[in-house]
Amino acid sequence: MTLIFRREPDGKMRVTSTLWEDAKVFGRDQVLEVRNVDGRLQIARKEREPDERDPPVEAYDPYGPDNGIVEDDETGGEIDVV
Numbered sequence: 001m002t003l004i005f006r007r008e009p010d011g012k013m014r015v016t017s018t019l020w021e022d023a024k025v026f027g028r029d030q031v032l033e034v035r036n037v038d039g040r041l042q043i044a045r046k047e048r049e050p051d052e053r054d055p056p057v058e059a060y061d062p063y064g065p066d067n068g069i070v071e072d073d074e075t076g077g078e079i080d081v082v
Helices: none
Strands: 003-007 013-017 024-026 030-037 040-047 069-072 078-081
Touching: 024 030
Parallel strands: none
Antiparallel strands: 003 013, 013 024, 030 040, 069 078
């Protein structure tokens, strides 16, 4: 069996195989799972679930309270990036 992976726009992944008629497209929230079950490979598309190797990450908000931008009152309101 041969698997060929290709990156698509918007973070998607296209996977083709010698065993499939059509390509499979994986979204950003999906993973490809490969298992050995009784000596046979099983391949499945699964929803991504965080684990110890892939912990959940909070969305970055550049305008949130912890953005690292500090106003300097002594310089008349100039903004310094820390």
